[in-house]
Amino acid sequence: MTTIKAPTNCPSCGSTLEWSNHLLYCKNTLCSSQAAKRVEHFAKTLKIKGLGPATIAKLGLTDVADIYMLTEEIIAESLNSNKLAEKLMFEINNSTDAPLNLLLPGFSIPLVGKSAADKLSLVCESIFDINDVTCRSAGLGPKVTENLLNWLETDFPIYKNLPFSFNFNQVVQPTNKKGCVCISGKLHSYKTKAEATEILTKLGFEVKSSITKQVTILVNESGIESAKTKQARESGLIIVTNLKDFIGEYK
Numbered sequence: 001m002t003t004i005k006a007p008t009n010c011p012s013c014g015s016t017l018e019w020s021n022h023l024l025y026c027k028n029t030l031c032s033s034q035a036a037k038r039v040e041h042f043a044k045t046l047k048i049k050g051l052g053p054a055t056i057a058k059l060g061l062t063d064v065a066d067i068y069m070l071t072e073e074i075i076a077e078s079l080n081s082n083k084l085a086e087k088l089m090f091e092i093n094n095s096t097d098a099p100l101n102l103l104l105p106g107f108s109i110p111l112v113g114k115s116a117a118d119k120l121s122l123v124c125e126s127i128f129d130i131n132d133v134t135c136r137s138a139g140l141g142p143k144v145t146e147n148l149l150n151w152l153e154t155d156f157p158i159y160k161n162l163p164f165s166f167n168f169n170q171v172v173q174p175t176n177k178k179g180c181v182c183i184s185g186k187l188h189s190y191k192t193k194a195e196a197t198e199i200l201t202k203l204g205f206e207v208k209s210s211i212t213k214q215v216t217i218l219v220n221e222s223g224i225e226s227a228k229t230k231q232a233r234e235s236g237l238i239i240v241t242n243l244k245d246f247i248g249e250y251k
Contacts, residue, residue, distance in 0.1 A: 058079060
């Protein structure tokens with residue numbers, strides 16, 4: 001039987017790898033591979049067409065800020081194409097209209113995705129309104145709040161002069177509420193709770209993370225008789241076992 005020896009150092013930066021949940025990770029934030037992935041994630045989130053892994057490597061981009069220091073001449077020389085340079089420069093300039101709803105998820109802040117950004121947009125107008133109080137008002141968890149506030153303190157000063165307004169697009173809350181929903185456990189009808197929450201909100205439902213007095217519907221697709229499910233039965237709430245079948249009636 002052949003024994004495979006786990007690597008001890010990152011192949012990109014040489015840093016010592018660390019075990020976490022039976023997986024090896026490079027924790028060096030300056031690792032070139034991680035830096036390139038962060039730029040790739042930002043470009044993908046803001047839908048900057050033409051800025052994929054190969055182009056990022058050719059342009060030597062190691063940070064999000066590098067994108068907005070590019071000129072058409074630099075791009076043309078690096079990619080050996082005036083036509084590609086013109087197209088990519090257009091995409092980069094066009095991306096500066098992106099609202100904070102997209103920007104925050106684009107910066108690869110741990111646990112801060114579109115759902116968190118949209119929640120913040122309900123209580124904040126710009127990035128300068130984000131603090132511990134507004135994070136709690138938006139319903140963000142303690143770890144998400146900690147990660148976001150740390151990023152604002154340590155990383156945002158690097159990016160604050162980028163050509164963005166750093167303003168939120170306000171998420172419109174439907175006025176004709178069709179009910180208040182709480183999702184319990186893992187979903188089978190949707191990949192994530194965030195996806196289901198977005199669809200429910202668009203359809204006019206309000207979504208809560210726990211059973212409150214406002215909740216009228218509990219979603220439990222796991223079949224497990226959780227504490228939330230028992231509470232819902234006792235309170236006479238509607239219990240939904242397949243969310244797609246349920247909301248199909250409202251489309």
